[in-house]
Amino acid sequence: MFGEKVIELIKEAERNRGTLDQFNDETIRQIIEEMHVLFKLNMNDANSTTENKSLWTTVQVRHSALERNKRCLLAYLYNRMNKIKTLRWEFGSVLPPDVRELLSDGEYDWFSKYSTNLATYMRSLGEDIGYHGIDLTENLRPPKSLYIEVLCVSDHGKFELEDGDVIMLKKNTRHFLPASECQTLIRKGILQQIV
Amino acid sequence: MDTEDIELSEEEEEITAETVLKTLQIAWQNERLAPEILPHRNDMVECMLGQIQHMERNINKLPKTDLRASIHQMELNRIKYIICNYLKTRLDKIEKYCISIVNDEKQRIESGSNYLTVSEFRYAQEYLLNMENHLKSTVLNHVPGNMQSFEMNKMAIYPNLQSHIFLKANDTINGIILEDLLGDHDEEIDLEEGSQHILQYKPVAELVKNGKVQLV
Numbered sequence: 001m002f003g004e005k006v007i008e009l010i011k012e013a014e015r016n017r018g019t020l021d022q023f024n025d026e027t028i029r030q031i032i033e034e035m036h037v038l039f040k041l042n043m044n045d046a047n048s049t050t051e052n053k054s055l056w057t058t059v060q061v062r063h064s065a066l067e068r069n070k071r072c073l074l075a076y077l078y079n080r081m082n083k084i085k086t087l088r089w090e091f092g093s094v095l096p097p098d099v100r101e102l103l104s105d106g107e108y109d110w111f112s113k114y115s116t117n118l119a120t121y122m123r124s125l126g127e128d129i130g131y132h133g134i135d136l137t138e139n140l141r142p143p144k145s146l147y148i149e150v151l152c153v154s155d156h157g158k159f160e161l162e163d164g165d166v167i168m169l170k171k172n173t174r175h176f177l178p179a180s181e182c183q184t185l186i187r188k189g190i191l192q193q194i195v
Numbered sequence: 196m197d198t199e200d201i202e203l204s205e206e207e208e209e210i211t212a213e214t215v216l217k218t219l220q221i222a223w224q225n226e227r228l229a230p231e232i233l234p235h236r237n238d239m240v241e242c243m244l245g246q247i248q249h250m251e252r253n254i255n256k257l258p259k260t261d262l263r264a265s266i267h268q269m270e271l272n273r274i275k276y277i278i279c280n281y282l283k284t285r286l287d288k289i290e291k292y293c294i295s296i297v298n299d300e301k302q303r304i305e306s307g308s309n310y311l312t313v314s315e316f317r318y319a320q321e322y323l324l325n326m327e328n329h330l331k332s333t334v335l336n337h338v339p340g341n342m343q344s345f346e347m348n349k350m351a352i353y354p355n356l357q358s359h360i361f362l363k364a365n366d367t368i369n370g371i372i373l374e375d376l377l378g379d380h381d382e383e384i385d386l387e388e389g390s391q392h393i394l395q396y397k398p399v400a401e402l403v404k405n406g407k408v409q410l411v
Contacts, residue, residue: 028333028334032334032337032338035338035339035342036338036339038339039339039340039341039342066339066342067342069338070334070338070342071349073334073338074330074334074350077329077330077333077334078326078330078350081326081329085290104333106329106332106333107329107333109329109332110325110326110328110329113321113325114322114325117318117321117322117325118286118318120314120317120318120321121286121314121315121317121318124314125240125244125282125314126240126241126244128241129241129244129245129248131244131248134244134275134278134279134282136279136282136283136286138279139272139275139276139279139280140279140283141276142273142276142280143269143272143273143276145269146265146268146269146272163259179272180272180275
């Protein structure tokens, strides 16, 4: 049957909505191969159909299969792009290595471009009034309190606060820090909020 | 909000920081609730950013242990959150409806009624370009010849203007025409000042944009 591989691909994406899977190189390659086979068959039949109209239906069916494959492939990529986008907001412009492995080279390329584009936009915010941009990823959740208590999960080293104080973030130490300044570290998994 | 130390600088028009904040809050609310992208309120955002800068300088003059400092700081963080979330909501819409927004915006720029700021528009174009390149290099360039085109029209996602929204009328508005999509019994309604309704977004889209009604 035509288009079986592509359904597999879509189903796989559908199953894990919240998480990102390994980029499925192999299946995509097979689907594209299938498309080439279909295309060649169609070309042969289409050239001979001028006298033999009985092949038209076959050509039509193959053509729909081709279009369907194309559409599903693009949907797969688009879906992944949306997931990768959220990574930028969660991790910042540098991805942890285990996440990086899930992306194909093309996707990683896209991620860097997306990241640069976003950074350019954020830098341009408030430029006219002498601001050096705003980091939109810092304020993703509504602020509940000024200071929060955090537990340091892994060694990070020195961390300078906005008011100039420098603190040492060592494993298993507890700190009472301004909520706005440790959000990034919490997302990176270095700090953990104690509720 | 405490207005005593946040008077606006003299060269500005006569609006208080409070009105700016209120306008910004309404813009934020509308943006979050409306299905399509709304005209930007960059003037308000920049004005508020200026205020924040000003207030931060004032707070830094106070000793850290001062109660006023932490109350003001909290207030600032809340305002910052509103601004960030407002801008992020817009970005999300721009990314989602990228193709339709870029197309519409090109026409709007010609008529001088642009909805996006300059940098937002640049962002949208760049985003679209990146998406196209990525799809091309991963799939489209490898499929058979007649399948290689990047079909903009098929890829475009349009906001659902038929979705329903809650709204509050800021003014009395007469004669809003609600189209009857199935039959031909168009209905005409009036909104009273301060009243609240559930309506389809499309008939009131213009009213949201010019501030006659607000979404709640």
